Amino acid sequence: MSSFNISISKGDEEKARKLARSSEDQHWYDVMRTLLMYEDFSMETLKRRQEHMNRLSERQSSALPPEFFTKLEKIGQGMKANLEFLTEVAAFYNHCTNGANGPPPKNDGVRIRSSEQHRNKAVLHSVGREWSKTGEAERNEAFLPMIEELKRRLPVNKNNAYIQRVLVPGCGVARLPVEVSAEGYAVEGNEYSAFMLMASNYVMNCIEKANSCRICPWVDSVCNVINTEDPYTPVSIPDRTANDIVAASPWIDCDADERAKVGYPRLGMAAGDFVELYGEGNLDAKGSFDAILTCFFIDTAPVVVDYVDTIWHLLKPGGVWINLGPLLYHWTTDTDNNGDDRYDHSIELSWEELKYVVEGKGFQLQSQQGQKGSGSKDADLADDQDKVQFLNCSYSRPHNQLMWTQYNALFFTAIKPTE
Numbered sequence: 288m289s290s291f292n293i294s295i296s297k298g299d300e301e302k303a304r305k306l307a308r309s310s311e312d313q314h315w316y317d318v319m320r321t322l323l324m325y326e327d328f329s330m331e332t333l334k335r336r337q338e339h340m341n342r343l344s345e346r347q348s349s350a351l352p353p354e355f356f357t358k359l360e361k362i363g364q365g366m367k368a369n370l371e372f373l374t375e376v377a378a379f380y381n382h383c384t385n386g387a388n389g390p391p392p393k394n395d396g397v398r399i400r401s402s403e404q405h406r407n408k409a410v411l412h413s414v415g416r417e418w419s420k421t422g423e424a425e426r427n428e429a430f431l432p433m434i435e436e437l438k439r440r441l442p443v444n445k446n447n448a449y450i451q452r453v454l455v456p457g458c459g460v461a462r463l464p465v466e467v468s469a470e471g472y473a474v475e476g477n478e479y480s481a482f483m484l485m486a487s488n489y490v491m492n493c494i495e496k497a498n499s500c501r502i503c504p505w506v507d508s509v510c511n512v513i514n515t516e517d518p519y520t521p522v523s524i525p526d527r528t529a530n531d532i533v534a535a536s537p538w539i540d541c542d543a544d545e546r547a548k549v550g551y552p553r554l555g556m557a558a559g560d561f562v563e564l565y566g567e568g569n570l571d572a573k574g575s576f577d578a579i580l581t582c583f584f585i586d587t588a589p590v591v592v593d594y595v596d597t598i599w600h601l602l603k604p605g606g607v608w609i610n611l612g613p614l615l616y617h618w619t620t621d622t623d624n625n626g627d628d629r630y631d632h633s634i635e636l637s638w639e640e641l642k643y644v645v646e647g648k649g650f651q652l653q654s655q656q657g658q659k660g661s662g663s664k665d666a667d668l669a670d671d672q673d674k675v676q677f678l679n680c681s682y683s684r685p686h687n688q689l690m691w692t693q694y695n696a697l698f699f700t701a702i703k704p705t706e
């Protein structure tokens with residue numbers, strides 16, 4: 288066996304410290320740094336817009352309302368609020384994992400590309416969707432029908448409270464798992480984005496008071512604005528704390544004897560890729576969930592067949608899969624140009640093809656009594672009858688704008704048969 292002796296000169300100590308960081312740790316470290324880089328990337332945007340303003344002729348300037356010239360300052364204040372939030376997110380994670388006070392230095396390591404700014408924006412958008420009062424209507428469009436369907440399929444009573452086990456893969460910043468847990472289920476949220484995980488960790492475990500934090504999630508949405516102040520009008524988060532939601536549950540004090548026998552918490556999070564974490568290679572996970580809720584998630588797979596197989600593997604016989612969302616397929620085009628090889632594997636199935644896969648696996652699509660689709664059912668779905676609904680849903684949309692995306696979201700319930 289050969290060994291390598293690496294001699295380290297004094298000046299190289301810093302380099303060695305970085306080398307010692309595992310690539311996993313380095314990833315999380317760089318995510319914290321990216322959150323902090325929100326400042327630099329936002330300043331670049333502001334600077335560019337200020338330059339455009341400076342290039343206005345006197346004639347053009349005199350035609351504009353006076354507020355136009357104070358707008359950038361207010362947008363800057365909105366960005367500052369976002370930066371404070373993202374810095375807190377990074378600092379809290381750094382504290383939880385490294386015991387550090389404050390976030391890491393943002394310039395310690397490889398340069399963070401400005402194209403990474405879209406991840407910071409995605410965090411702000413998701414927190415706005417999931418944890419603000421403004422996002423409530425949007426949450427209600429998607430989360431409520433899923434929760435109603437879950438309650439109808441697997442009713443909770445004082446003997447089974449927090450026993451029935453539900454998985455919510457791709458849970459973003461974790462509002463849906465929290466809401467489902469408050470309904471008396473033992474819930475595991477799963478998420479693979481370090482950005483989302485850090486943000487949900489901060490919102491759920493650090494913020495103690497409702498509405499105590501302010502962000503401007505849509506400060507960058509400068510087109511299609513109706514009221515000038517809309518993009519920089521802050522939203523308060525969280526509209527309710529995770530603790531308050533869970534504590535208000537009618538089942539909170541229901542500690543069924545059976546619970547002592549189960550080895551899972553009432554509410555937990557698992558970090559990692561859905562298929563890697565729970566796929567067929569994980570024998571312990573086989574048949575361990577009563578229900579799986581996929582909300583705006585299945586189209587995040589390069590090959591959705593892998594998700595269907597994993598869901599089948601995880602569900603108990605008789606288990607319930609409730610899905611709601613579009614088929615937008617995230618790995619279709621390499622917009623980041625970051626060379627991720629999932630872009631080289633993406634297949635884009637129609638609902639008809641996906642249904643073939645789902646039923647071919649053995650799932651039985653079942654009607655959702657009491658649920659009424661609000662979307663349009665243009666496709667010829669004669670043989671589906673009411674086994675699939677289409678619901679009008681939006682996703683992280685800025686409010687009060689001249690344009691937004693409305694999904695005709697696919698909503699179905701599939702049962703893994705007992706035989």
Ligand SMILES: C[S@@+](CC[C@H](N)C(=O)[O-])C[C@H]1O[C@@H](n2cnc3c(N)ncnc32)[C@H](O)[C@@H]1O
Pocket residue numbers: 416417429456457458459460463477478479480483559560561562582583584587588
């Ligand atoms: C469109 S978002 C939906 C978030 C949330 N379910 C909602 O409805 O607000 C999809 C989420 O799935 C996560 N995700 C994508 N692929 C994943 C994977 N393979 N394993 C776990 N999470 C994944 C993304 O990071 C993202 O947070």
